[in-house]
Amino acid sequence: MSWLDKIAGSQLLTYGVRKHNVPEGLWVKCDGCGSVLYRAELERTLEVCPKCSAHRPIPARARLNQLLDAEGREEIAKHLAPADPLKFKDSRKYTDRIKEAQADTDEKDALVVMRGRIMELPVVVSVFEFGFMGGSMGSVVGEKFVHGANAAFEAGLPYVCFSASGGARMQESLFSLMQMAKTSAALARLSDRGLPFISVLTHPTMGGVSASLAMLGDVIIAEPRALIGFAGPRVIEQTVRQKLPEGFQRAEFLLEHGAIDMIVDRRELREKIHRLLAMMTHWAPSPKA
Amino acid sequence: MNLNYLDFEQPIADLQQKIEELRFATAGSEVNLTEEISRLQSKSEELTRRIFSQLNPWQVAQLARHPQRPYALDYIKTLFTEFEELHGDRHYMDDPAIVGGMARLDGRAVMVIGQQKGRDAKERVYRNFGMPMPEGYRKALRLMQMAERFNLPVITFIDTPGAFPGISAEERNQSEAIARNLFELSKLRTPVLATVTGEGGSGGALAIGVADHVMMLQHSIYSVISPEGCASILFKSASRASEAAEAMRMTAKDLYEFKLIDEIIPEPLGGAHRDYTTTMASVKNRLVANLERLRAQPMTKLLADRYQRLMSYGAYETKH
Numbered sequence: 001m002s003w004l005d006k007i008a009g010s011q012l013l014t015y016g017v018r019k020h021n022v023p024e025g026l027w028v029k030c031d032g033c034g035s036v037l038y039r040a041e042l043e044r045t046l047e048v049c050p051k052c053s054a055h056r057p058i059p060a061r062a063r064l065n066q067l068l069d070a071e072g073r074e075e076i077a078k079h080l081a082p083a084d085p086l087k088f089k090d091s092r093k094y095t096d097r098i099k100e101a102q103a104d105t106d107e108k109d110a111l112v113v114m115r116g117r118i119m120e121l122p123v124v125v126s127v128f129e130f131g132f133m134g135g136s137m138g139s140v141v142g143e144k145f146v147h148g149a150n151a152a153f154e155a156g157l158p159y160v161c162f163s164a165s166g167g168a169r170m171q172e173s174l175f176s177l178m179q180m181a182k183t184s185a186a187l188a189r190l191s192d193r194g195l196p197f198i199s200v201l202t203h204p205t206m207g208g209v210s211a212s213l214a215m216l217g218d219v220i221i222a223e224p225r226a227l228i229g230f231a232g233p234r235v236i237e238q239t240v241r242q243k244l245p246e247g248f249q250r251a252e253f254l255l256e257h258g259a260i261d262m263i264v265d266r267r268e269l270r271e272k273i274h275r276l277l278a279m280m281t282h283w284a285p286s287p288k289a
Numbered sequence: 290m291n292l293n294y295l296d297f298e299q300p301i302a303d304l305q306q307k308i309e310e311l312r313f314a315t316a317g318s319e320v321n322l323t324e325e326i327s328r329l330q331s332k333s334e335e336l337t338r339r340i341f342s343q344l345n346p347w348q349v350a351q352l353a354r355h356p357q358r359p360y361a362l363d364y365i366k367t368l369f370t371e372f373e374e375l376h377g378d379r380h381y382m383d384d385p386a387i388v389g390g391m392a393r394l395d396g397r398a399v400m401v402i403g404q405q406k407g408r409d410a411k412e413r414v415y416r417n418f419g420m421p422m423p424e425g426y427r428k429a430l431r432l433m434q435m436a437e438r439f440n441l442p443v444i445t446f447i448d449t450p451g452a453f454p455g456i457s458a459e460e461r462n463q464s465e466a467i468a469r470n471l472f473e474l475s476k477l478r479t480p481v482l483a484t485v486t487g488e489g490g491s492g493g494a495l496a497i498g499v500a501d502h503v504m505m506l507q508h509s510i511y512s513v514i515s516p517e518g519c520a521s522i523l524f525k526s527a528s529r530a531s532e533a534a535e536a537m538r539m540t541a542k543d544l545y546e547f548k549l550i551d552e553i554i555p556e557p558l559g560g561a562h563r564d565y566t567t568t569m570a571s572v573k574n575r576l577v578a579n580l581e582r583l584r585a586q587p588m589t590k591l592l593a594d595r596y597q598r599l600m601s602y603g604a605y606e607t608k609h
Contacts, residue, residue: 085547085604086538090523108608139603146600168491168513170523173537174549177491177513178602181499184468185475185599192476208513211452211467211492230464230492231454235518239454249459259462 030054046266055223055266057203059105060112060129063162067125067270068116076113076124077147082140085175094171101132109140110165113148115157119274121283124152126161128202128209135165137209138172142179145213149186158196158277159187163214167207180212187216196280198273201228201251201260219276220260221269222251228260295351297340301559304333337559344508347531349540350516352508353487357562359569361388361403361446364486367565368573369394369401377428381461384425386417386449387497389432391441395577400436402429402497403446406487419488420453423466426496430470433477442480442580445497450515451490467496474499475599480583480591482576484554485509485541486561501595502579505541506572507556511549512539549602552579 028037032054042049046066047056058066064073088094102108110132115124126148128135145161152159168176187197199217201210204227211230214220222228229249237244247253254260264272277283291302308329315322344352352358365372369392377383389402404421407413429445436443452463474481474497483500489511505511512519519533520526538544541553554575557564583591 079607079609081606081608083604083606086536088536090533090536091525139605143603143605170514170519170537172604173513173539174511174544174547175602175604177495177511178549178599180468180492180495181471181475182599182602184471185499185596188472188475189596191472208492210464212471213468215462215465215468216472228464229459230452230467231459235454236456236459240456242456244456248456254462257460257462259465 031056048266053224053265055203055225057130057164059131060107060127060162063127064112064114064116064125066266067118067273068114069118069120071117073114073116076115076151077144078108078113080140080144080147081108082138084171085139086171086173088171088173090171097133097171105129105131107132109144110135110137111141111144113144113151115151115155118160118270118277120285121274121277121281122155122157123277124148124155124157124159126159128162128164130164133169135163135209136167136169136176137165137179137183138169138176139179141169142176142182145179145183146186149183149190152195153190153193156193156195158198158281159190160198160200160273160277161213161217162200162202163205163209164202165205165207165209165214167209177208180208183213184216187213191218196277198276200269200273202226204228206230206232215259218280219262221262221264221272222254222260223266223269224251224263226251228254293357295348295355297344297348297351298337298559301333301337301340304329304336308333334558341558341560345531346510346534346538346540346543347516349508350488350510350530350534352560353510355560355562356408358487359561359565360408361405361448361486363565364446364569364572365392365401365403367569368576369399370396372401375428375432378424378431380424380427382422382424384417384422384428385415386419386421386453387425387429389429394444394573394580397580398441399444399580400432400441401444401446402432403486404449404493404497406448417453419449420451421449421493421496422453422455422458423461423463426463426466426470429497430466430473433470433474433481437477437479440479442482442584443477443500444576444580445481445483445500447483447485447489447494447498447511448487448509449490449493450488452493452496467492470496471499475596476592478588478592480580480586481595482579482583484572484576485511485550486572488515490515499595499599501583501591501598502552503550504552504554504575504579505544505550506554506561506568507541508560509541510534510539511541511544512537547604 030049033052201222294302372392374390406419407416481500516530516534520529557567561568
């Protein structure tokens, strides 16, 4: 069992992790209700099951495509790639895991950052790539997140982040832990300048990512049923030796406990973020010439 | 097996026992064994020196968790005067795993905050083994912000296995509590000085660890996850914790070389717990010296330097 399975259960690993092993079939089975769904329809519904509304995991670039206007996108800090400061090796070398994740996802690391527009409103957006080592946060993720925050800071733009992460990347140990402080400090600087930060928690947002940038949104949105928390459910179960309550650490549980502002269906996210940011930044569309 | 000694210290324990036996035999006897005792004593010291000069990371972790190691309240009560403990997060409860309050260091008023473990079974449970609840971080934040208001430097002592993995801690959003401290500490307008005295366990440690100067005691550890946690996830078995400790490079020496901490405070031979007086003197000395240096800096420089240090953390490459 991989460490991701241990944190969040095997249902997470349903896309991209071995993309060359996943046949590009016409039909897909929903993990939520078991319905057999037509691939083309799922693309129209942004990978949300039309029968049960289960939100399927999506790659970072698919998310950006759903969100940003086609015109005027500009990727930020795209050349940053992981190093191996500790020369880390467990059952496998960290460098081998990196190479495999890069081949599987076509990304250099687990975060993609872009400047662009959401229904004309200019923003900077960061998106975690869960398929890259479980979206874990190491030095590159931290540095890229800060580049995004700095781009927003310099241009006076709002910042949006979609998190999907098992937490800090163990293979970089204390370097990873320090990314929690680093990303939080960059957000504090943004906040002091009066620029909004919207944090969108998608399945799953755990550990060091949850306990830093993800919980620091001026507005915190979650996708339905997303698993969100600091300690993983299995670890908690082992510690307290009792069964966890139904729906524990799910988005609905967090909303009920006052941890997040709202739960938004993926199909409505773009308009919702646009509307919130327009109010927060006093933005109005420029009159058509 | 002598329980005052760790397994890798057993040869020292054996020698010490021999010395004790000789001392006992000498008392009330005609035979003078003083020379033999002092010979064994210097042999024991030599042995200790040799064992401690080649500690592996797992052995360091055991020292960092030694049940007799000085805890936050030992430092607070020995190094400071007029300690006035302040309680509670003002919302839900007082968390005994984090203690804090105002005190004087060399006569100057400061705010001191630390994670506290328990010494005996009862206190260990009361302190939750030094694992804070969300309210602990929130109490710490309240005290830090009070320190900012009243122009008191903040001194923290880090010693925790990590945040508490419990249901109620999640219900009361420990993620947010930790994140908020990182956010606020990064811009707190007063000097912050952090010292890892034992275990620097993950987010629970970092929540009081964002500072202008971060020190570690020689035999303390600091990492993103416990060696046992790392072993059970990456090495497929918690029993391989020693390998995980090695791989994570969690000792003061390694972290200083990576420039992730700023200073190592040397411990007396055999570890901090073998000689409280010397340990306390070294820690006090470094606290006072660093505080003086930090206080002399203008606030804008202090904050700019703190921010730059945070931004400097990371190892990556540029690839086209």
